[in-house]
Amino acid sequence: ATLVVSGCGLFKSKDNIHPPKPVPRFTATLEVKQLWNHGIGDGAGLSGVRLRPAVSAGVVYAASTNGGLAAWKLDSGATLWSHSSGSGWHPFGWFKGREHDHFAGGPSVADGMLFVGTQKGGVYAFEAKTGKELWRAQASSEVISAPAIAGGKVFVRSNDGHVFAFDEQTGKQLWLYDRGDVPALSLRGNGTLLAVNGAVFFGSDDGKLVALSQADGSTLWSVPIAGGEGRTDIERIDDSDGRLVFANGKLYVDAYHGNVMAVDPANGRTLWSRPLSGYTGVDEGAGKVVAVDDASNIWALDASNGGDLWKQDKLEWRWLSAPAVQMDKYIVIGDLQGYVYWLDLANGELAAKEHPAGSAIVARPLIAGDIALIEGDDGSITAYRVSGG
Template sequence: SVDGAVQALDASNGRTLWSVRDKKLRWSGGPAASDDLVVVGSLNGQVRGFSAVDGSERWHTQLSSEVICAPAIADGVVAVRSQDGRLFGLDPADGTQRWVYEQTVPVLSLRGNASPLIGNGFVFDGYDSGRIVAVRQTDGAPAWSQVLSAGEGRTEVERLADSDGRLVLDNDQIFATSYHGQIAAFYADSGRPAWARELSSFAGLAVGATAVVVSDADGNVWAFDRQSGANLWKQEGLLHRWLSPPAIVGNYAVVGDLEGYVHWLSLADGSFSARERVGKKPIESAPVVSGDTVYVEDASGRIAAFRTQ
């Protein structure tokens, strides 16, 4: 949390397993976790690794600027994105830098970054230029990049093209969204487009067996056919509620909103199935799904678990 605390909770009952705090640091963007390591970035650019068992510090390292999105851990690398456009590959054992990839940051952009995504031998990330980039996991060398949004317009605001939404890798395809741009699917090994549709989103998407669900910039929730990109349905009942990225659990799409409500939508047609309130603060991050349980955190750090019937 921004008050310097990192906590681990028992997933079954919410009981605190361990908690550590450094009041000098303001953690941001959420943690990344593996079986034995938790990694968190801070607004002053420091990244720390903690034991997932007891919260003891394993290592810390200083990056070039603030970190406002969650790192990623997988396949023997920790990937961390800093606000100045750098993507770092760190050693999970001691936090030392293995490589760094740099992209130019536009003069004006939305505040936020896509969290890196690791898989298929690559680290994927979205940039404020509207590009999706894949670099080699081993050394950070560029593999491919694709433009989701060209940022057209006469003013800098009209040219905002950030690809800040959550990326998803599924069945060798990478799914991504951008602001003032598109939702698209690319083949992960080459970047070759599979399909694309015009849509503006800064939140991101979720991918199920047959559908891709996305929250757009206006508060609509859309579902697209996973294979072809054809529109399946659109739910307009949450307009201007500043939706979180969606999650998919069972036969439902789940989104949070700016008033702390969590909404369950039918995957079949987008109709509302249920609604619960976590608190009065916004829900900005994607719900986390484990089995039939959905975990939701609001902007105050309040966490709730819901079991889907």
């Protein structure tokens, strides 16, 4: 049997031996303006799912754990369409029959279509313009990370370690990658698949970075990025569940009880490696790799060699979201109390702070130019525009 633990929920109890530092006070050096706010429905809560908005062609798409789906204009928040699949009246016939499906991964948007995974292993495709359901498919277990789309295929990772490829237009299963049993104990969550350069990349529950062929799902290479050590199963957890980044011709990745690494996507060769235990994933901008360690310290590393550039510890133990680089100038990041912060990418100094959510912000902020979209675990989605920067 596999026991899955929440990377954030483990540390939020009143008996936490590492209480979070207080919300920092500082003089803002960056002007941030709220554009709009919406509630999409039930948020992730403590479920550990990876719901996060998607943006395409000036439209924001979002999904909720109780089956809601909506599209809004990015700049104004005006509603383009909004559907609910919860119990009760269904104004759209194509949403009938999904009363008990709970969205859990996504949405992802590509080629005029939306793709969402569910807690029951469902994979749905919708027309982005209207929200009309186009097809549905089935994975082997819950899908709690966003699908990846490339080359006419939809790639989905299920929570039991399988990776599926479905035809983008029909939903027909094309291949299945079965990596075998997942570890006895792992962090709850799956890193989002990254589909580029003819391959599908992902971090595994046993601390490996894996590359599969998009064509047939065969393993191209697999390299360790963590090696959990210790006397207990918890001490030996070595997940790589965070976001992968492809930039500068390199893959950047982190792992719990592991390293931040730069890897050659062609063959898995390590280009540099720096010990740093994290589970949120990394981002890259302006020649820097930004990572968050498991104590919520924020680090900037030199993207060319992994050398330390700066460390920000004023948010220590605030259980931060994955970092997002905005405009190659700022880092946007959320915390367990619903605050979101902007940091200066050049030196790590805090530049602005807002409080958009009534619960934790676990989802990585979504960046669209000078606009940052923040989703809270309470189902709130807030858009902010950076100005004066």
